[in-house]
Amino acid sequence: xxxxxxxxxxxxxxxxxxxxxxxxxxxxxxxxxxxxxxxxxxxxxxxxxxxxxxxxxxxxxxxxxxxxxxxxxxxxxxxxxxxxxxxxxxxxxxxxxxxxxxxxxxxxxxxxxxxxxxxxxxxxxxxxxxxxxxxxxxxxxxxxxxxxxxxxxxxxxxxxxxxxxxxxxxxxxxxxxxxxxxxxxxxxxxxxxxxxxxxxxxxxxxxxxxxxxxxxxxxxxxxxxxxxxxxxxxxxxxxxxxxxxxxxxxxxxxxxxxxxxxxxxxxxxxxxxxxxxxxxxxxxxxxxxxxxxxxxxxxxxxxxxxxxxxxxxxxxxxxxxxxxxxxxxxxxxxxxxxxxxxxxxxxxxxxxxxxxxxxxxxxxxxxxxxxxxxxxxxxxxxxxxxxxxxxxxxxxxxxxxxxxxxxxxxxxxxxxxxx
Amino acid sequence: xxxxxxxxxxxxxxxxxxxxxxxxxxxxxxxxxxxxxxxxxxxxxxxxxxxxxxxxxxxxxxxxxxxxxxxxxxxxxxxxxxxxxxxxxxxxxxxxxxxxxxxxxxxxxxxxxxxxxxxxxxxxxxxxxxxxxxxxxxxxxxxxxxxxxxxxxxxxxxxxxxxxxxxxxxxxxxxxxxxxxxxxxxxxxxxxxxxxxxxxxxxxxxxxxxxxxxxxxxxxxxxxxxxxxxxxx
Numbered sequence: 001x002x003x004x005x006x007x008x009x010x011x012x013x014x015x016x017x018x019x020x021x022x023x024x025x026x027x028x029x030x031x032x033x034x035x036x037x038x039x040x041x042x043x044x045x046x047x048x049x050x051x052x053x054x055x056x057x058x059x060x061x062x063x064x065x066x067x068x069x070x071x072x073x074x075x076x077x078x079x080x081x082x083x084x085x086x087x088x089x090x091x092x093x094x095x096x097x098x099x100x101x102x103x104x105x106x107x108x109x110x111x112x113x114x115x116x117x118x119x120x121x122x123x124x125x126x127x128x129x130x131x132x133x134x135x136x137x138x139x140x141x142x143x144x145x146x147x148x149x150x151x152x153x154x155x156x157x158x159x160x161x162x163x164x165x166x167x168x169x170x171x172x173x174x175x176x177x178x179x180x181x182x183x184x185x186x187x188x189x190x191x192x193x194x195x196x197x198x199x200x201x202x203x204x205x206x207x208x209x210x211x212x213x214x215x216x217x218x219x220x221x222x223x224x225x226x227x228x229x230x231x232x233x234x235x236x237x238x239x240x241x242x243x244x245x246x247x248x249x250x251x252x253x254x255x256x257x258x259x260x261x262x263x264x265x266x267x268x269x270x271x272x273x274x275x276x277x278x279x280x281x282x283x284x285x286x287x288x289x290x291x292x293x294x295x296x297x298x299x300x301x302x303x304x305x306x307x308x309x310x311x312x313x314x315x316x317x318x319x320x321x322x323x324x325x326x327x328x329x330x331x332x333x334x335x336x337x338x339x340x341x342x343x344x345x346x347x348x349x350x351x352x353x354x355x356x357x358x359x360x361x362x363x364x365x366x367x368x369x370x371x372x373x374x375x376x377x378x379x380x381x382x383x384x385x386x387x388x389x390x391x392x393x394x395x396x397x398x399x400x401x402x403x404x405x406x407x408x409x410x411x412x413x414x415x416x417x418x419x
Numbered sequence: 420x421x422x423x424x425x426x427x428x429x430x431x432x433x434x435x436x437x438x439x440x441x442x443x444x445x446x447x448x449x450x451x452x453x454x455x456x457x458x459x460x461x462x463x464x465x466x467x468x469x470x471x472x473x474x475x476x477x478x479x480x481x482x483x484x485x486x487x488x489x490x491x492x493x494x495x496x497x498x499x500x501x502x503x504x505x506x507x508x509x510x511x512x513x514x515x516x517x518x519x520x521x522x523x524x525x526x527x528x529x530x531x532x533x534x535x536x537x538x539x540x541x542x543x544x545x546x547x548x549x550x551x552x553x554x555x556x557x558x559x560x561x562x563x564x565x566x567x568x569x570x571x572x573x574x575x576x577x578x579x580x581x582x583x584x585x586x587x588x589x590x591x592x593x594x595x596x597x598x599x600x601x602x603x604x605x606x607x608x609x610x611x612x613x614x615x616x617x618x619x620x621x622x623x624x625x626x627x628x629x630x631x632x633x634x635x636x637x638x639x640x641x642x643x644x645x646x647x648x649x650x651x652x
Contacts, residue, residue, distance in 0.1 A: 005534060016516045321512045324473060326501020326577070328494045328530040408493070413473040416512070 010339050013311075019215040024307040025347035027300030032351030032388060033358075035293025038378055040359045044378030046282040051376050058275050059241045060137050061248070063231035063268040065256075072259035081256050081265075083228035094251055097239040102131035103228040105218055107185065117183040118170040125166055126210040127184055129218030130144065137232045145178045145193030151216035159220065160194040162182070165208035187212060187221045229298045233386075242273050294391065301395040303343065308340050308403035319407050319413025329408035335405050340400030348392035352385060420581060420612045421447040421470065427466055428465055439465045441635035443479070445613065447581075452607040452645075454615045454623040457632035464585060466632070467616045471583045472496045484580045501529055505574030509586035511566040513558040519545060519569045520554040526577040528582035544572040548602060564595030573603055575611075582606070582613040588622055593651075600625045600648035621646075 014021050066081045088103050107127040108115040116121045131387075134145050148367065152159055160182065167177055189211075197207045220224065233248065235241040249266055250260075258265045291385045312319070319332055362378050428440040439462045447453055457463040468474040469481065472488060481488045481600060483503055491499065505526075506512075513522045523541040532540075545554050548568040550561075558566055568589060574582050587603070588596035607613050607627075615626060623629050624646045631639035 005528060012516050315514065318514055321508075321514065322529075323493075323497060324471070324500060324506045324512075324523070325526040326497050328497040328529075330494065331497075331529060346508070411474065413468045416473065416508070 006335075009335060010342050012336075013315075013339055014343060021144075024253075025343055027303035028297065028344050028347040029351040029354070031293070031297030031300035031354045032392070033347040034296050035290070035359060035388060036352055036355035036384065038289035038363075039286065039384055040355065040378040040380045042095075042285045043380060044362075044375050045285070047377045047379075048373070048375040049278055049282070050200075053370070059237065059239075059272045060232060060234045061241045061245060061268055061270050062232055063229060063249075063266055066265055066267050068258055068262055069264040070262040072262065073257055075257055079242065081258075083231060083252075085226040085228060087228065087252060088231060089253060090251065090255060090363065091233065091248060095175050095248060097235050097243060097244055098233055099236045100133040100137055100234040101231060102133045102137065103129075103215060103231045104131075104134065105129035105215065105224055105227065105229045106324035107222055108217070110206045116166075116170070116184050116211065118180070121170045123166070123209075124170045125163075125169075125207060127218070128210055128212050129215040131215050134212075134232060137234050139198060141196045141198050143194045143196050145179065145191070147195070148212060148214045153216050156216040156220050157214060158187065158188040158189045158217050159214060160210045160349065161190045161195050162191055163208040163210045164194060164196050165205070167194055168212055169209075173391070176347055184211065184213070185222060190381060193395070239302050240272060242270055242276075245270060258412075288345075297348075297391065297395065300347075301399045304340055304344055304396070305397055305399035305402060308400055309406060312336060312403045312407045316410065316418045317414050318411075320412050320418070323412040324416060332407050333404040336404035337397060337400040340397035340403065344396030344399060345389070345392050348388065352388055355380075420449045420451075420484055421445070421614075422480075422482040424468075424480045425444065426466075426469065427477050428462075428469060428474070429477060436562060440469075440476070443635075445630065445637060445640070447612060449609070449612055451467045451612050451628060452604070452615075452626045453628045453630060454617055454626040454631060455630045456618060456620075456623050458491065458618065460634075461632040462635045463616045463632045467583055467585055467614065470581075470614065471506060472500050478570065480555055485527045497529075501526055501577055503580045504543065504583045505579040507570050507574050507584035507587045508568070508581065509589035511558070511563075511590070513566055513569055514557050518555050518557055519550060519561065519572075522558070522569055523573045523576050525573060530577060531595075540570070540576055544575050545569070547575070548572045562595070563591050564598055567591060567595070567599050568602060571599070571606070575606065579614060582611060584615045586617055587615060588617070588619065597648045597651040601652050604645075604648055 071077045110126045114124045423445045426443040429436050429438040455463045469476050524537040527537040628642045
């Protein structure tokens with residue numbers, strides 16, 4: 001179908017009016033460029049948002065208690081209640097799908113009353129109690145020393161892991177942090193590690209001003225008994241935490257004498273649910289990218305169709321001559337179709353290459369100037385290129401169809417007579 | 420070579436119908452050089468178009484080299500045109516973005532010949548019309564006479580049975596007209612059957628037989644004493 005002669009014929013015809021060919025090609029070129037760029041930008045947003053989600057293990061549920069909203073079994077509504085340590089054990093034994101479950105407590109707060117003293121320095125920090133598994137649920141970079149371990153929990157060791165801003169507030173430069181003691185609400189804790197959050201969603205400052213203590217030591221030191229402020233539950237990868245959520249809450253409702261329909265008694269945040277919502281959002285964005293890009297491409301394709309119609313009109317006599325010399329209608333149609341196809345594909349692929357160049361520059365700039373919030377690594381996959389090529393082939397053929405038919409509609413005698 | 424019986428053709432113009440050919444009977448033997456004359460509107464071009472399978476007759480039969488030409492679809496008509504006929508037009512009708520050589524090679528392209536063969540044949544025919552040195556020139560770099568000679572070479576390229584020339588000298592001055600006619604006579608001398616539509620008496624005198632058309636019928640069909648164009652060149 002595409003031997004050397006064909007190519008020559010097509011190239012001759014296309015280069016016969018270079019400027020017009022160029023202008024026509026630009027429509028498709030631009031359409032494809034925008035299509036690819038839109039998809040790449042969507043991808044960049046998606047990648048960027050995924051980076052900020054890296055701060056949390058996906059498939060994780062954070063839950064805390066609120067007040068009951070329905071009176072139940074003689075209990076009034078508006079009743080306060082707290083999770084207890086045995087809730088953790090109960091969920092662990094009842095739900096084998098759960099990979100990690102860690103109870104947490106909190107005391108005081110950043111920007112609250114001063115609660116930590118070290119020598120002459122004092123400060124107000126967020127004090128949190130955690131289990132060792134917590135580090136897998138909310139990834140935390142340990143900059144120095146170590147995180148809380150199970151020996152700390154079992155022995156209720158008074159140790160702590162402190163945020164980098166705590167170090168800044170309580171320590172002089174180059175002062176040894178590990179092994180030093182700080183006084184939290186009148187109780188001394190030894191610093192065993194310094195952490196930094198790789199990523200946070202707006203809580204960066206607060207998280208850097210946090211001190212983490214083994215859960216058992218915390219509860220004993222500050223008289224929390226078995227109370228649990230909130231717990232973090234992660235399911236095994238093959239289960240969705242969103243699916244388990246309801247069953248877990250039913251168990252908790254039964255254990256705390258909460259009405260089965262009282263959904264307001266517990267607060268929760270489900271990372272997999274919000275992750276999926278974001279995923280869905282980006283799927284829609286991608287779709288919009290395809291849609292808008294395809295529409296712009298369409299106007300380019302219509303441009304090609306239009307110009308091919310003019311070309312056919314202009315070359316009516318030439319087509320008549322060719323037919324007098326023995327060209328069959330199919331010969332003529334094929335030539336018009338091929339011209340339109342080649343024009344579309346070449347200009348489209350130039351568009352892909354151009355968009356590729358822009359994407360490369362974007363990535364280069366991003367690499368050089370460091371990461372930007374919610375935007376990372378704009379790119380398109382090979383499959384987008386394949387889809388773009390398919391769209392181009394189909395639209396090139398469509399663009400040529402009407403002109404090709406017009407080319408052979410006239411009788412050769414009338415075509416020849418045209419001036 | 421050509422056998423026409425009772426050929427009718429009319430054109431519909433709105434509600435009127437224009438009867439252009441009113442029963443033409445006419446035959447041409449191999450090796451003849453025939454001119455078809457007539458004033459404008461006499462139907463001579465219509466006749467040539469039908470002979471050239473560019474148009475179809477309403478009635479009557481047409482046999483070309485023993486092949487009945489009727490109810491052709493465009494595909495077969497294209498093949499027959501390519502195989503049987505060579506066209507020479509008044510306005511040359513060369514493709515202006517192709518070199519002389521490529522123009523001559525065009526019918527061979529549609530015959531499906533390989534590139535090398537096409538170039539060889541095209542060069543041979545360009546040589547024959549004396550334009551070998553111009554083979555890589557574009558039509559707009561050639562004079563009118565040269566263009567028509569390229570067109571003649573193109574018409575010859577597929578080695579057709581019959582050459583059909585529609586006012587081949589219509590756009591040329593008398594000197595180049597005679598040059599072209601000399602070329603055509605030479606080709607006829609080699610045995611090619613040629614039909615020329617013209618309204619110029621002196622061109623018609625250079626053929627071997629004049630067919631006079633008036634109002635769609637042949638009023639006169641007689642052999643003439645051929646005037647050789649050579650003497651004017």
